Amino acid sequence: MSEQKHRAGFVSLVGRPNAGKSTLTNALVGQKVAITSSKPQTTRHTIRGIVHRENSQLILVDTPGLHRPRTLLGQRLNDLVADTLAEVDAIGFCIPANEPIGPGDKFITSQLSRLQRKPLIAVVTKTDLVDRAALTRQLMAVVALGEEVLGEQGWADVVPVSAADGFQVETVGDVFVSHMPESPALYPDGALTDEPEAVMVAELVREAALEGVRDEMPHSLAVVVDEIVPREGRSADNQLLDVRVNLFVERSSQKAIIIGKGGARLREVGTNARQSIEALLGTRIYLDLHVKIAKDWQRDPKQLVRLGF
Numbered sequence: 648m649s650e651q652k653h654r655a656g657f658v659s660l661v662g663r664p665n666a667g668k669s670t671l672t673n674a675l676v677g678q679k680v681a682i683t684s685s686k687p688q689t690t691r692h693t694i695r696g697i698v699h700r701e702n703s704q705l706i707l708v709d710t711p712g713l714h715r716p717r718t719l720l721g722q723r724l725n726d727l728v729a730d731t732l733a734e735v736d737a738i739g740f741c742i743p744a745n746e747p748i749g750p751g752d753k754f755i756t757s758q759l760s761r762l763q764r765k766p767l768i769a770v771v772t773k774t775d776l777v778d779r780a781a782l783t784r785q786l787m788a789v790v791a792l793g794e795e796v797l798g799e800q801g802w803a804d805v806v807p808v809s810a811a812d813g814f815q816v817e818t819v820g821d822v823f824v825s826h827m828p829e830s831p832a833l834y835p836d837g838a839l840t841d842e843p844e845a846v847m848v849a850e851l852v853r854e855a856a857l858e859g860v861r862d863e864m865p866h867s868l869a870v871v872v873d874e875i876v877p878r879e880g881r882s883a884d885n886q887l888l889d890v891r892v893n894l895f896v897e898r899s900s901q902k903a904i905i906i907g908k909g910g911a912r913l914r915e916v917g918t919n920a921r922q923s924i925e926a927l928l929g930t931r932i933y934l935d936l937h938v939k940i941a942k943d944w945q946r947d948p949k950q951l952v953r954l955g956f
């Protein structure tokens with residue numbers, strides 16, 4: 648066992664369109680587990696990918712709004728940014744090395760400055776497109792932007808990276824990890840690497856199940872996808888997936904909350920989750936939800952292993 652503390656948390660990459668956010672996400676995560684969703688609105692944070700390392704886990708999420716600053720500019724957004732980004736542990740602001748810093752970048756920085764005490768990391772992307780001198784100038788301009796808009800302390804870190812040739816990708820990961828809270832892994836490792844969809848599906852079910860009852864059961868709900876199998880005998884253009892999901896709660900009172908009177912709430916959870924899962928997977932699904940009690944699952948190591956934690 649390593650002495651190093653395990654860290655885990657949520658990171659959001661923001662920046663102008665084309666700044667290189669998606670490419671960097673994929674480079675960080677590695678192709679095998681790159682997750683993309685065509686419907687970012689379905690959850691508050693759409694998980695784009697999860698970076699597993701021995702002592703850390705970074706969960707890269709989309710934040711609607713800042714992901715598309717152009718639309719954002721057109722909206723009245725007083726509290727939007729604070730709302731959507733308040734829950735992540737660090738923010739990576741992507742600025743291309745080969746483009747002058749513009750009003751869009753300044754605008755985003757000023758929005759980010761409203762997030763108090765949130766680590767803001769400037770990531771200078773696409774370094775392969777410029778020479779050393781130009782990169783140095785850009786890094787200085789980025790530092791200056793930070794000091795101008797964020798005040799004396801500026802950015803928490805400034806890191807150059809090229810997702811195209813792999814330069815410093817590892818380092819970007821290290822920098823993000825250094826700003827994550829101490830925490831065990833938040834998502835199961837194995838399941839994710841092999842089956843990114845299963846993790847996304849679990850997340851969507853969890854979101855739907857917690858809707859409106861978050862206060863009553865903040866961390867007491869574990870969602871595990873049992874299986875995702877194609878329904879047999881269907882033609883290629885009429886696919887149906889059978890998705891079986893277990894929801895584990897700690898107490899029978901919580902089970903009752905999830906299920907609702909006569910099962911009404913669970914049906915609603917199922918309908919909502921099904922719609923977002925169908926949007927994610929691009930196929931129709933039959934969603935089968937089972938609520939089970941796993942007593943004190945958060946504290947019992949055997950249960951945790953069984954649940955994939």
Ligand SMILES: Nc1nc2c(ncn2[C@@H]2O[C@H](COP(=O)(O)OP(=O)(O)OP(=O)(O)O)[C@@H](O)[C@H]2O)c(=O)[nH]1
Nearest residue numbers: 663664665666667668669670671773776809810811
């Ligand atoms: N040369 C080079 N090109 C890159 C690099 N990273 C991204 N690109 C290119 O830049 C373009 C935009 O990259 P994306 O990753 O899609 O940018 P994005 O910020 O996710 O864009 P939006 O989804 O529009 O917000 C693509 O054509 C990428 O191939 C890099 O490190 N080097």
